[in-house]
Amino acid sequence: MYSLHILALLSVTAALHVYEDDGLQTVAKHQEVDTGPRLYYDQSTLTWDSSEGFCRQFDKNRNLCSFDDLCPWRNGARQFIRDVLPGDHWVAVKGREWVEIGDRHSVPCFLHSSRWGPPTWGDVPETRHYKGYVYCCKDTSPDPVPAIAYRYIGKTSTYDISKDHCRHQGRRLCYSSEVCVKSKPAHGVVRGDHWIAIKDRYNEWIQIGDSSGRTCLHHGPKYGLPAWGTRTDGSNINWVGYVYCCK
Structure with missing residues (x-):
């Protein structure tokens, strides 16, 4: 409090x-x-x-x-x-x-x-x-967010892969303020532990899942910028896979 x-x-x-x-x-x-x-x-x-x-x-x-x-x-x-x-x-x-x-x-x-x-x-x-x-x-931000709903691109996704996916759609990664509106994910909470890449800074991620009450938490300030976000070995990570792209 x-x-x-x-x-x-x-x-x-x-x-x-x-x-x-x-x-x-x-x-x-x-x-x-x-x-x-x-x-x-x-x-x-x-x-x-x-x-x-x-x-x-x-x-x-x-x-x-x-x-x-x-x-x-x-x-x-x-x-x-x-x-x-x-x-x-x-x-x-x-x-x-x-x-x-x-x-x-x-x-x-x-x-x-x-x-x-x-x-x-x-x-x-x-x-x-x-x-x-x-x-x-x-807070004058409108509730509707000019973005494409979550897309699932697989457990091998990284920050750069997420960024490239949006670029190929003619879009960009969203800022945290576009992902979470009024402290809630704009397109709903995903069940479980799920982090998506955001544009706020390189290799920053935000939680869109309901795991441990961390919804809309930034990864960097709490845990540091994740090594798994920039991995190059093509390994599967259970808590990534979704991407969210904005205009």
């Missing part, structure tokens, strides 16, 4: 909110609407997955915000939608990315991957002073 320390509440009028981080308190003025991003503070051990889970746990109609939600283009540059927090503060956004919302690096609104690559700490539930904040946005 997440500890919900609410820092931002719905309001159609200006209101004062207090942000707390390791003893630091900053009072900032915000004006929010129902569809706007909401800011929370959970804990400094947050990962990308637990940040996403935080939003889902608090409100099933909200999800992580996108980079554009928090840092839209204004006057030729990325502009943070809120007052910048003092110090170094990173929040998870869609696409397994992290964005700076503090003033540690002079200006906010840049992705970690754009300067230093994907952060290793983003998947590790260890205390970091620059983690803890979560932004949640209204």
Whole structure:
């Protein structure tokens, strides 16, 4: 159960909110609407997955915000939608990315991957002073997903074989957000233990089965990127075989 320390509440009028981080308190003025991003503070051990889970746990109609939600283009540059927090503060956004919302690096609104690559700490539930904040946005993704239903291509399938199968269909591997909509597989749960390749990053897989309550779990953050996903010996693996392709 997440500890919900609410820092931002719905309001159609200006209101004062207090942000707390390791003893630091900053009072900032915000004006929010129902569809706007909401800011929370959970804990400094947050990962990308637990940040996403935080939003889902608090409100099933909200999800992580996108980079554009928090840092839209204004006057030729990325502009943070809120007052910048003092110090170094990173929040998870869609696409397994992290964005700076503090003033540690002079200006906010840049992705970690754009300067230093994907952060290793983003998947590790260890205390970091620059983690803890979560932004949640209204989930406006449509229920219908523009994808072909699961296809079974055999137990010898790998990440590259799955990718090539989609390419030959004039399609591509789906992102995790297209495979799982509102924390459920878009085309239903498959009985048993079944992982399918996703486009989020090379050799990343997501669970579409009902094994051990892991439905919609990413393989990498929990178990690491699997060696079986890139094997070249043509061996059979019981937990692969399905592929899911998107436009």
